[in-house]
Amino acid sequence: MSKVCIVFDRLRAEEKMLQKEASDLGHATIMLDAKITQINTDSKRNDFDLGDVVLERCVSYFRGLHFTASLEFMDVPVLNKFDVANLCGNKMFMTLLLKKHNIPTPKTYFSFSSESASENIEKVGYPLVIKPVIGSWGRGVMPLKDKDTMDAILEIRDITDSPHDRIYYLQELVKRPPRDIRIITIGDRPIAAMYRKSTGGFKTNIALGADPELCEITKEMEEMATKASEAMGGGILGIDMMEDEEKGLVVHEVNNTVEFKGLARVSQQNIPKEIVEFALNYIRK
Amino acid sequence: MNCLECDATLSVPDDASVGEIISCPDCGADFEIAKKEGSNVELKQAESVGEDWGE
Numbered sequence: 554m555s556k557v558c559i560v561f562d563r564l565r566a567e568e569k570m571l572q573k574e575a576s577d578l579g580h581a582t583i584m585l586d587a588k589i590t591q592i593n594t595d596s597k598r599n600d601f602d603l604g605d606v607v608l609e610r611c612v613s614y615f616r617g618l619h620f621t622a623s624l625e626f627m628d629v630p631v632l633n634k635f636d637v638a639n640l641c642g643n644k645m646f647m648t649l650l651l652k653k654h655n656i657p658t659p660k661t662y663f664s665f666s667s668e669s670a671s672e673n674i675e676k677v678g679y680p681l682v683i684k685p686v687i688g689s690w691g692r693g694v695m696p697l698k699d700k701d702t703m704d705a706i707l708e709i710r711d712i713t714d715s716p717h718d719r720i721y722y723l724q725e726l727v728k729r730p731p732r733d734i735r736i737i738t739i740g741d742r743p744i745a746a747m748y749r750k751s752t753g754g755f756k757t758n759i760a761l762g763a764d765p766e767l768c769e770i771t772k773e774m775e776e777m778a779t780k781a782s783e784a785m786g787g788g789i790l791g792i793d794m795m796e797d798e799e800k801g802l803v804v805h806e807v808n809n810t811v812e813f814k815g816l817a818r819v820s821q822q823n824i825p826k827e828i829v830e831f832a833l834n835y836i837r838k
Numbered sequence: 839m840n841c842l843e844c845d846a847t848l849s850v851p852d853d854a855s856v857g858e859i860i861s862c863p864d865c866g867a868d869f870e871i872a873k874k875e876g877s878n879v880e881l882k883q884a885e886s887v888g889e890d891w892g893e
Binding site for chain 1: 855856857858859870884885888889890891892
């Protein structure tokens with residue numbers, strides 16, 4: 554019998570599903586709340602009950618990332634690894650890495666001040682999509698269709714002025730059907746996929762109410778998802794693709810700490826079971 | 839158990855675990871289960887959604 558530790562900060566359906574599957578497989582589980590865990594520079598693995606492997610499942614990206622750093626400091630095997638979480642958590646780092654690995658991805662423009670962003674947008678032309686480099690569930694993702702919208706958004710960014718507001722991530726608006734594709738990869742292997750259909754707007758996040766519908770994984774999707782996972786460093790990931798009317802499939806996002814309750818509703822695959830088995834195989838390698 | 843905001847009656851499901859969120863049916867306030875030992879349940883104000891939340 555092995556012991557799987559699930560680190561969380563808000564216990565969601567996914568963490569309970571992982572706990573149940575680990576238990577059904579005959580393994581012990583430890584549910585560890587990152588919010589009340591204290592670590593210091595003298596901390597050792599034996600100071601905590603962290604089991605044989607940790608699944609880092611914090612809903613807060615920065616909390617999870619920093620918690621992962623401290624786990625790796627104590628030589629605790631954790632999924633996903635710090636480097637993977639760090640790359641996937643920042644849309645700019647992720648996009649650059651996808652392109653570096655020749656994985657089709659929407660053309661994206663970067664600026665590092667509002668003045669430069671304004672020039673960049675006027676030069677490229679409308680429409681574009683502006684996205685925060687850190688953040689999920691589609692929050693802060695906005696279409697830029699004209700100069701008035703651009704001026705308003707850039708002004709808001711200048712007022713809020715959080716460190717990441719100074720990074721302008723501007724992406725071409727991909728012409729596609731009103732849906733995208735989410736593929737879950739475990740150890741670079743795609744195991745399940747769904748279409749996420751927009752409920753009206755241009756966003757397709759399940760968190761915003763998009764309908765999940767099972768998607769058959771084609772050979773092309775399989776190859777692209779595997780390549781995207783390998784580019785990020787592997788682990789348990791959510792690869793998002795769009796069907797560009799001109800270029801075909803493009804990968805626009807790779808997600809760390811993937812949520813899967815939408816896909817679990819429609820998939821034949823037992824996703825949490827696959828995750829637990831992968832985690833235990835990971836430490837046996 | 840009563841809501842810390844509006845004093846409405848809150849019901850905590852028997853199978854709820856520490857770390858789960860329950861919402862007040864009257865005012866919508868969210869609370870996190872901080873401790874649960876049998877019928878003895880402690881709640882605390884749930885964190886609000888952060889800028890870096892989500893997948």
